[in-house]
Amino acid sequence: MSEIVQTNGDEVSQDGGTLNHVGPKAPEAVVQPRWKLIVVLTGVCLVAGVALAGGHMLTHDRILKARHEFKLLSVKKVLPTCDNDPGGDHVEVALPGGGTLTAFRCRHGGKVAAVAYSLDSKKNKHSPYGGVIEVLVGVTRKGRIVTRKDGRVGVLILQHSETPGLGARIEGKKFRGNFMDAHHLGRNLTAQDMSCDQAGHCAKWVVRKDDPKGFVDAISGATISSRATTEVVHRALAYFNDQKVRQALLSTRPTASGAGGDARSVREVGR
Amino acid sequence: MSRARDEFLKGFWKENPTMVLVLGMCPTLAVTTSAFNGLGMGIATMVVLVGSNVVVSLIRGIIPKKVRIPAYVVVIATFVTLVDMSLEAGMYNLHRSLGLFIPLIVVNCIILGRAEAFASKNSVGMSFLDGLGMGLGFTVTLFVLGAFREILGNGTVTAFVYQDTIVQWHLYSGAGVLHKTLVFILPPGAFFSLGIFVAVMNVIKTRRKRLDQEALDKVNEASRTAPSLQQPA
Structure with missing residues (x-):
C-alpha cells in the first residue's frame, strides 16, 4: 500500500516539476498570489476583446459589401447573356409560406427571360451536415434551371459549412451539373416529384442512392450534403411553379427604389 | 545566425510537426483529400502560428505560469478570428475557398504546442522564425500528403479551386492498369x-x-x- 502511495506522490511531484520547468526558474517563494492570476487573465481577455471589437468594426462593412458584390457577380454566372444588367434589376416577391425573395431579372428586349434567386436550407426536411447551405439558382421563364451557352449550369452554392474535401464538393461543377435543365412538375413538394427533360425522360427529385429512380448522383461519402442541396434546389424550383410567385418573378415592373418601394411591390404581389 | 537558421529549418525535417512530433492530426487526416486543401489549411495555420508565437513571446514575462494555457488559448482564438475577419473583408475570393479551414485552426495543437514549448521561453525573433519554419513544414507536408492521396484516389492534382475556376492536372483517367x-x-x-x-x-x-x-x-x-x-x- 505504502509503495503505491509513494509512486502516486512521485508522479504528482514529477508533473509539478514539468509545470515549473516551463516558466522562469522561480522557487516556491515567488508563487504568484491568486488575485494576480485573475487580474492578468482578465487583462488578457479584455485586450483580446478590444482587438476583436476593433477588428469587427474595421471589417464589418467591407465584409457585407464583399458578400453583396459576390452575390451580384454570382447572379451573372447563373443567368444567360442578358440585354440588361441583372445585378441592378431586381424585384421583391412575397412567398406563400411567409417571407420574401429577392429575384434578379435577366431581360431579352424588355421581357424577363430568366430570373436568379437564392434559397437556403433553413426550412429543409433534410438538413446539411453543418450550418446552412445557400444556393443561388437561375431559372428560365419555363421553370427550368438555366443552361448557359458556355455549358455552365445555373446553380451556384453561395454559402455552406460542409467538410472540406467531402461535403464541400457540392460546390464542384460535377455535382451541380446534376441539376442541368432540371424542372419541377406540380405545385407542392412530395417524395414522388419528378423532373422531366425536354425529351420527356422523367426522374425523381431524390439522390439515386435513396431511390434508383432519382436523377441526382450523390457525392460518395457526402450523401447528407447532397440530399440537402438537392432539396434546396427542388424547393427553389417549386416556388416558381406557384402561380402568384411566378407572375411576380416574371413581371416586367422596373426595380422599386428605396425601402418604401420594396414594401409596395410586396403588397402588389399579395393583391 | 546559424541558430536562427536552425530554428527556421527544423520544422521541415528534424522536428516536422506532422511526421516527427505527430501533432495536429485532426487537420492532417481530415483535410488532405486534395493537394489544394492541404495547401490552404497549411497556409492558414502558418499565418496564425506566426502571429500567436510572436504575441505569446511578447507577453511571456507577464503571464503567471498557472494561467498561461488559458491565456495562450485566448491569444490563439483571437488571432484565428482576426485572420478570418480580415481575410473575408480583404480577399473575399480566397476566404471562400479557405473559409472552412480557418475555424479548425483553433483546435490545432501545433499552435498551442509551439506557444508552450517554444514561444514562452524564447525571444520574439526566434519565435517568429520557429513559427514560420514550423508553419512552412506543416504546409509542405500537408500539400505532399494531399497530392499523394489525390493522385491515388482520383488521378488528379488540384492546385487551385474556386467555383468554376479550377487549376487541375489529370494524370490518368482510371482506365487500364492505373x-x-x-x-x-x-x-x-x-x-x-x-x-x-x-x-x-x-x-x-x-x-x-x-x-x-x-x-x-x-x-x-x-x-x-x-x-x-x-x-x-
Missing part, C-alpha cells in the same frame, strides 16, 4: 497515407543515422592510426 483507388480519399486512406509517409521518413532517417555513424567511425579510425604520421609534421 486504376483509381477511391479509398485513399476516404478517411481510411488518410491513415494509410500518413502511415506510409512516417514509415518512409523513418527508413530514411535510420539509414542516414547509420551512414553518419559509419562516417564517424571511419574518421575515428583514421585519427587513431594517423597521429603517428601527423605529429612529426
Whole structure:
C-alpha cells in the first residue's frame, strides 16, 4: 500500500516539476498570489476583446459589401447573356409560406427571360451536415434551371459549412451539373416529384442512392450534403411553379427604389 | 545566425510537426483529400502560428505560469478570428475557398504546442522564425500528403479551386492498369497515407543515422592510426 502511495506522490511531484520547468526558474517563494492570476487573465481577455471589437468594426462593412458584390457577380454566372444588367434589376416577391425573395431579372428586349434567386436550407426536411447551405439558382421563364451557352449550369452554392474535401464538393461543377435543365412538375413538394427533360425522360427529385429512380448522383461519402442541396434546389424550383410567385418573378415592373418601394411591390404581389 | 537558421529549418525535417512530433492530426487526416486543401489549411495555420508565437513571446514575462494555457488559448482564438475577419473583408475570393479551414485552426495543437514549448521561453525573433519554419513544414507536408492521396484516389492534382475556376492536372483517367483507388480519399486512406509517409521518413532517417555513424567511425579510425604520421609534421 505504502509503495503505491509513494509512486502516486512521485508522479504528482514529477508533473509539478514539468509545470515549473516551463516558466522562469522561480522557487516556491515567488508563487504568484491568486488575485494576480485573475487580474492578468482578465487583462488578457479584455485586450483580446478590444482587438476583436476593433477588428469587427474595421471589417464589418467591407465584409457585407464583399458578400453583396459576390452575390451580384454570382447572379451573372447563373443567368444567360442578358440585354440588361441583372445585378441592378431586381424585384421583391412575397412567398406563400411567409417571407420574401429577392429575384434578379435577366431581360431579352424588355421581357424577363430568366430570373436568379437564392434559397437556403433553413426550412429543409433534410438538413446539411453543418450550418446552412445557400444556393443561388437561375431559372428560365419555363421553370427550368438555366443552361448557359458556355455549358455552365445555373446553380451556384453561395454559402455552406460542409467538410472540406467531402461535403464541400457540392460546390464542384460535377455535382451541380446534376441539376442541368432540371424542372419541377406540380405545385407542392412530395417524395414522388419528378423532373422531366425536354425529351420527356422523367426522374425523381431524390439522390439515386435513396431511390434508383432519382436523377441526382450523390457525392460518395457526402450523401447528407447532397440530399440537402438537392432539396434546396427542388424547393427553389417549386416556388416558381406557384402561380402568384411566378407572375411576380416574371413581371416586367422596373426595380422599386428605396425601402418604401420594396414594401409596395410586396403588397402588389399579395393583391 | 546559424541558430536562427536552425530554428527556421527544423520544422521541415528534424522536428516536422506532422511526421516527427505527430501533432495536429485532426487537420492532417481530415483535410488532405486534395493537394489544394492541404495547401490552404497549411497556409492558414502558418499565418496564425506566426502571429500567436510572436504575441505569446511578447507577453511571456507577464503571464503567471498557472494561467498561461488559458491565456495562450485566448491569444490563439483571437488571432484565428482576426485572420478570418480580415481575410473575408480583404480577399473575399480566397476566404471562400479557405473559409472552412480557418475555424479548425483553433483546435490545432501545433499552435498551442509551439506557444508552450517554444514561444514562452524564447525571444520574439526566434519565435517568429520557429513559427514560420514550423508553419512552412506543416504546409509542405500537408500539400505532399494531399497530392499523394489525390493522385491515388482520383488521378488528379488540384492546385487551385474556386467555383468554376479550377487549376487541375489529370494524370490518368482510371482506365487500364492505373486504376483509381477511391479509398485513399476516404478517411481510411488518410491513415494509410500518413502511415506510409512516417514509415518512409523513418527508413530514411535510420539509414542516414547509420551512414553518419559509419562516417564517424571511419574518421575515428583514421585519427587513431594517423597521429603517428601527423605529429612529426
